[in-house]
Amino acid sequence: MQPIIGNVKIMGEVVSLTSRAGAFFRCPECRRTVKNGVCMVHGEVEPTKDLRIGLRIITRLGEVVLEFSGEKAQKTAGITAEAAHSLSAQELSNYLEKKFVGKKLKAECFSLKDKYLYAREAELLGEGEKNVQTGDSQGAVDKEAVPQNQGGLKQ
DSSP, rough: OOOOOOEEEEEEEEEETTTTTTEEEEEETTOOEBTTTTEETTTTTOOEEEEEEEEEEETTTTEEEEEEHHHHHHHHTTOOHHHHSSHHHHHHHHHHHHHHSSEEEEEEEEETTTHHHHHHHEEESSSSOOOOOOSSOOOOOOOSEEOOOOOOOOO
């Protein structure tokens, strides 16, 4: 697969979660991940709760890894960061697997390198239904799953 750099729209079937999916804490100032109440930039902080979704998705371009967090993750997963933090890591993983794996998802995203994408928008399609294979061994995908705006990224 060729590297995907810039803005893209993808659609494909979610095949698994990544190890980065789950509940975590952020620095309220810089939004970096906080470990044990310490931000690597701001030192000791009162962190905020967040939820990260990491998915492996099969598209016509091949396998990509899509990540998103914050409100996008909470809305798409149907669970708040607060509720995610109240679950054990295994309970949250089971919930996210049931919610995403085997389902079609479309997303508008950007990439800074290779096949790792960061979602601006994400939407589960046909929620409640398993993706039906259409003879294409890679599943149904969006015809517009091609790089757009190969120049700089706009936030």
